[in-house]
Amino acid sequence: MAQRKENVVMFPFMATGHIIPLIALALRIEQKTNYSITFVNTPLNILKFRSSIPPNSSIRLVELPFTSSDHGLPPNIENTDSTPYHLVIRLLEASNSLKPSFKKLIEDMIKEQHGHRPLCIIADIFFGWTTSLAKELNVFHGIFTVSSAYGLACYYSLWMNLPHRKVNSDEFSLPDFPEASRVHITQLATNILEADGTDAWSVFQKENLPEWANSGGILVNTVEQFDHIGLSYFRRKLGRPAWAVGSVLLSLDSQARAVKGGFGTGKEMKSKARQVMEMIKNATKDEEGFKGSSVEALDDFFSAAVSMRERTERGKNIAA
Template sequence: MAEKQSIILFPFMAQGHIIPFLALALNLEQKSKNYNITIINTPHNIQKLKTSLPPNSSINLLTIPFISSDHNLPPNTENTDTVPYNLVIKLIQASLSLKPSFKYIIQNILTQQPNHKLCIISDIFFGWTSTVAKELGVFHVVFSGASGYGLACYYSLWMNLPHRFTDSDEFPLSDFPEARLIQRNQLPNNISQADGFDDWSIFQRKNNLCDWVNSDGIIFNSVSDFDSVGLNYFTRKFNIPVWSIGPVVLSTGSRGKVGGINPKVCKEWLDTKPSNSVLFVCFGSMNTISATQMMQLGTALEKSGKNFIWVVRPPIGFDINSEFKYEEWLPLGFMEKIVETKRGIIVNDWAPQVEILSHGSVSAFLSHCGWNSVLESLSHGVPILGWPMAAEQFFNCKLLEEEMGVCVEVARGKSCEVKYEDIVEKIELVMGESSESGVKIRENACKIKDMIRNAVKDGEEDGVKGSSVRGIDEFLSAAGKSNKTTLNDRE
């Protein structure tokens, strides 16, 4: 009988992190029944995860204690989805308090399952877990839901803060020259404002990124065929294995979301539209734009003449979970016109993204370039209109546009000036039937779709496994062969 292996997954408390971790857990569960899989998280996130697991799943959910009010956060604040941006750093800082409880949990698992191999898969924000694993002699990997390229830029910027040493509006990354020049307005606000002594810098440089070197490897929710430059950065940086295993994505049924629009209603509307005629607009689970930008985007959608589905949330400065005020935040008469023409659907808060992107009537995706959304789009050959807003999204957009040729950047950030005429022009460039650039972009997106399909081939037909299937096999083999992951080994 094969040796039982316990796998612990520990995502950061944000939907954009939890979703790929859940997808990975379900993927591992399908690989073998010999894995005892556990997801650890705080109480409210565990409750949400319970509604996302299939009824026949054997994945365990384990609560780690956390009281947000102990850290000057509002009560029951356990996910970035429920806090304003200025409090996100407080939640991240508070996550450091999980270390003693996490260590206690791992020690208990080692004691209760002394003959099991144990592997910890932790979030990119939980670098400190690698030191716990090292202390306890446990195999540890970091799992990134971001692209290798995007995270390489992000890591290099935080560790070196190159923008502090130049007045230029563009500059190279000394340890990642493959990225060529980074523009100052591509920097997320927290990096742009960082001086090395601010809260974000202290967390990233002293409590997180510096600890990755203690890990036994890094796994990426990406595909090596189009992300090798970024993946290779981490191989040479840490001299540890780097495995690409993507895309690992969730079906709508496993996301645990309610509200928004019924998937059936959405499909019925899409069924009435011609092939490649619909623009899908969505900025992820925790992003929104300014009221001025929203007005310009609404005008652009109206003027473009394209069919569209637009997922809206209240603009910056308003409670993102409050009711959307259509008459206040959208152009005058906008709702009446789209109802009359049946040319668009406005969805409050949530839409079945995978189902929409997989529908034949969808031509392009106006996105914040979060990597989950990028993979879902490109898996269906849908090109992207990029509007990055935070974190490594700016560098994902750079990869998509400059290296892969599947994206056109529409705007940059939540405070940039946006003109509806420019948005209309970019929409036409990507979606227009007579646009040579659009034809090329759509062709490139289809090529990436084929790369993704080949990466996840299981080898049953021709005996040749795809790169991502080989990646996850190699990772599991390394974890299984590790001689430091059972209690008996250490005794």
């Protein structure tokens, strides 16, 4: 009898900058494991990004029904690329309507596999509601972010605390992130700058962000050696693992160019860029006798998922 393949369900937010990195991670997982992968999104996004999946890939693409005009959006709006900025929040709010169909998808997968659950759900940072759904269905859950841990930590702290509303200065500290640099109001995105706790963005984030603590942990598109401060923040704040699984998507040359964009002499920047490229290569290296930190982090994530599966199965056997 053939051994059943474990299934990984991946669900990014409807934005190109969220979808493409998760596709890249899906391809890496497919290459390095024997897991099957189910990649979920709305119909127009599946159509748009189908060509990003190599012809020889076995990744399964699944559409969830979505009609933008039902949510006060123009017709055929399913991606932030085609959404006017002032309507992005409405697309975020509308994404909550995907919950029933996503739940049904997971339930149907479990039925098709005769009670065998997916190994895990990897969902977007904007889909906090998937944590409670995963818990209800006894499926391990991980949040995925394409941004650095440090940048996301600042974002999380800003939305959770709105510190700029509590000071009379243009510069302020993040109350739960003392390791971070002070923030100037000119650095804030418009939606955060104008947030007062009752606006639509604040209401959405008040529901979304606390759900992260109910996940099994957070997968971050970064390298441990670069981003320890941000990773430590989430490990402390959420009480959950933060796995540095990067670098996903960006080429080594792109990241080296980003480093060169900093301050210093040309010679210093070239030296720093070489160091960065070497660290990224080492972090993502997976060969006989050596695994980089990012490879080990992804292994740790799946080990946590397998451990939950085993605990769930033991619980069933005891109950029986």
